[in-house]
Amino acid sequence: MTEFHRAYGLCIDSRIALPELDRCSCPEGGPDLTILAGDVPETPCATEGWRVISPFVQVAEGRFWLHVPGVARFTAEYGRLIRVDPCAGVDAGSVRVFLLGSVLGAILFQRGFLLLHGNAIDIDGRTMVCIGVSGSGKSTLAAAFAARGYRLLSDDVVPVDADCAAIPGIPRIKLWQDSAERLDIATASLDRIRPGLAKFNLPVRDSFSETPLPIRWIYILAPDNNTDITLTAISGLDRFQPLLSHTYRRRFMEGMALQPEHLHRCGALAGKVHLARVRRPVTGFDVDGLVDALLADMERAG
Amino acid sequence: MAGIFWLASYPKSGNTWFRSVLRACLGGADGLLDINALQTGKIASSRAWVDDVAGFDTSDLTQAEIENLRPHVYRWSAGQGTEPAYHKIHDAYRLTGEGQPIIDTEATRGAVYIIRNPLDVAPSYAAHNGTGIDRAIDRMGDHDHALSRVKEALPTQLLQVMGSWSDHVTSWMDAPGLALHPVRYEDMLDRPEDTFGQALRFLEVDRDAACIARAVELCRFERLARQERDHGFRERPARADRFFRSGRAGGWRDTLSPAQVARIIADHGAVMARFGYLDAQGNPV
Numbered sequence: 001m002t003e004f005h006r007a008y009g010l011c012i013d014s015r016i017a018l019p020e021l022d023r024c025s026c027p028e029g030g031p032d033l034t035i036l037a038g039d040v041p042e043t044p045c046a047t048e049g050w051r052v053i054s055p056f057v058q059v060a061e062g063r064f065w066l067h068v069p070g071v072a073r074f075t076a077e078y079g080r081l082i083r084v085d086p087c088a089g090v091d092a093g094s095v096r097v098f099l100l101g102s103v104l105g106a107i108l109f110q111r112g113f114l115l116l117h118g119n120a121i122d123i124d125g126r127t128m129v130c131i132g133v134s135g136s137g138k139s140t141l142a143a144a145f146a147a148r149g150y151r152l153l154s155d156d157v158v159p160v161d162a163d164c165a166a167i168p169g170i171p172r173i174k175l176w177q178d179s180a181e182r183l184d185i186a187t188a189s190l191d192r193i194r195p196g197l198a199k200f201n202l203p204v205r206d207s208f209s210e211t212p213l214p215i216r217w218i219y220i221l222a223p224d225n226n227t228d229i230t231l232t233a234i235s236g237l238d239r240f241q242p243l244l245s246h247t248y249r250r251r252f253m254e255g256m257a258l259q260p261e262h263l264h265r266c267g268a269l270a271g272k273v274h275l276a277r278v279r280r281p282v283t284g285f286d287v288d289g290l291v292d293a294l295l296a297d298m299e300r301a302g
Numbered sequence: 303m304a305g306i307f308w309l310a311s312y313p314k315s316g317n318t319w320f321r322s323v324l325r326a327c328l329g330g331a332d333g334l335l336d337i338n339a340l341q342t343g344k345i346a347s348s349r350a351w352v353d354d355v356a357g358f359d360t361s362d363l364t365q366a367e368i369e370n371l372r373p374h375v376y377r378w379s380a381g382q383g384t385e386p387a388y389h390k391i392h393d394a395y396r397l398t399g400e401g402q403p404i405i406d407t408e409a410t411r412g413a414v415y416i417i418r419n420p421l422d423v424a425p426s427y428a429a430h431n432g433t434g435i436d437r438a439i440d441r442m443g444d445h446d447h448a449l450s451r452v453k454e455a456l457p458t459q460l461l462q463v464m465g466s467w468s469d470h471v472t473s474w475m476d477a478p479g480l481a482l483h484p485v486r487y488e489d490m491l492d493r494p495e496d497t498f499g500q501a502l503r504f505l506e507v508d509r510d511a512a513c514i515a516r517a518v519e520l521c522r523f524e525r526l527a528r529q530e531r532d533h534g535f536r537e538r539p540a541r542a543d544r545f546f547r548s549g550r551a552g553g554w555r556d557t558l559s560p561a562q563v564a565r566i567i568a569d570h571g572a573v574m575a576r577f578g579y580l581d582a583q584g585n586p587v
Contacts, residue, residue, distance in 0.1 A: 055374040057357040068358055070367065102358045133350050134361050135458035174362075177454035196364050198454040223458065225540040251354055283540045 004031060008108060008159055009167050009212070016084060017092065020100065020172050020201060033080055033107060035099070040065070040073035040085035053255035064106040064252065071095060074103045079110035094194045100170060105157055105249050109258055113159035113167065114265035115248035120153035120166040121145045122209040123298060127166040129158050131246035132221035137285055140179040141221065143202060144287045147183055151209040157248050164269050166215050171208035172201050182287060217274045217298050220246065223282035229293050232277045239270040274301040304383045305411030306376060307505050308346070309390045312470045313449070314426035315418035316487040317390055318537065318545070322526060323498050324388060326517035327509050335520045337529045338536050346376070346391035346405070347450065347460040355379060361456050368460060369398045373406035380409035386506055392449055393462045394473040395480070407479065414501050415474040418487035419579045420467050420570050421554035421563060421586060432541030435562055442467040443569040468573040486577065488551045494518045523549030
């Protein structure tokens, strides 16, 4: 019997095992997304309509192709079909890292979501989204909120629907060894996301929010060279650009010509949320202090 | 392809000063220069740059995979613009595991390499890292020294392998087939108009002498240091009290012990002599 999985509100029929995802029963209309193992062309750009938007990414209307050297080639089509062609000898975990990251991201773009690069936490029925560049401390912060009993909606990619609600993603946080140690999380029993990387899959099935929740607060996290945590609210027209620049894989969105709808969504979201820039010291990351500071700010902003 | 000019140096060798003058010249050198907006280009080790162009996260890659990726990213970026780009780099010039120069031959139009007397680099590098001078001398002599070497966490910069100070200098100065313009920090101080003028011509930034003189004046050390004191500097490392420290040549005479001078000369004497930092008898000049 075929097993179905759920992520980002989609019922997924996958011929590739996806242990990070929850299982679900298939709705009457059949699965939303099918994942097949199969031949992916070495480069599709010889075919009409394709454009090269990166050394490793090509797009055509409704279609997307990605090559992760030494790992796999992927295509994502019309928000409904993914093909995966692993390189010889590669481990399944490595393939899933990019399948569940960039490739699912392309599918979500094709399905019309605004995608933010960050994570989403359920704060008493409303969503806090924390955005920032890789290395700013987003995943550590998400794990710290989970340790305090708050439920996660999504880590790394936050899809936002037309009503400005965040869609639940995958019930796991990808956590580096040092972040785990900072939070007293033992990594001995956790799976590495890939062999040779000190980065682990932390399952959060018990503290995962399964329904979309409206976004109320967005924080832009950045490490800096000062010694205190500082929060600066952003108002007016300045609220639009940070949402655009922290779009997940903005290059894909622009490449697939989805920009007009995306800009419209960014504008709508900017008008609805409390947005603030959060600077935290680059050395001596006091993650508990940061959680306290954000909770206090959310309380103030209401 | 418009190509990339790399602004290469060991840390604390005058790269930021050089970029300030370049920024002032590119901007016409007629206003104030903001040290927190030195947008001459990116830094080669920017994780955000490599992630964006690749389309997947370097935080999910091994060091070897990241290194192999970097030349592809620079080649792609070099092919996008119509004007030459100026990007800073602290990596040594080296080959990836796949045997390609990390800066990519096709992407690279040339490089300015800024060299500074290692006797002056040592106290500055110590303050930069918030360490003692002996620790800085250890690092400058370490053939495996690298920036952002963090195995179990995620810095916003990628690993930058530098090797020792001598390794770093010779990697760039002797890079086969690279169009290279060497600049001595001490010449930037002693003969700024000539030194910057020649370097800017190499970088295809065609400005007259008056413009260059204005840019040099705008970027005088005291002005940059005052800006940092008044408004902070976002490129200051968290462990350093300040980024713009002394900005002069020969300061080592007041800060290094004879034993420290001897260690630096023992580690780097050959390269120091080659670039005029030792006299024929092997003594510091």
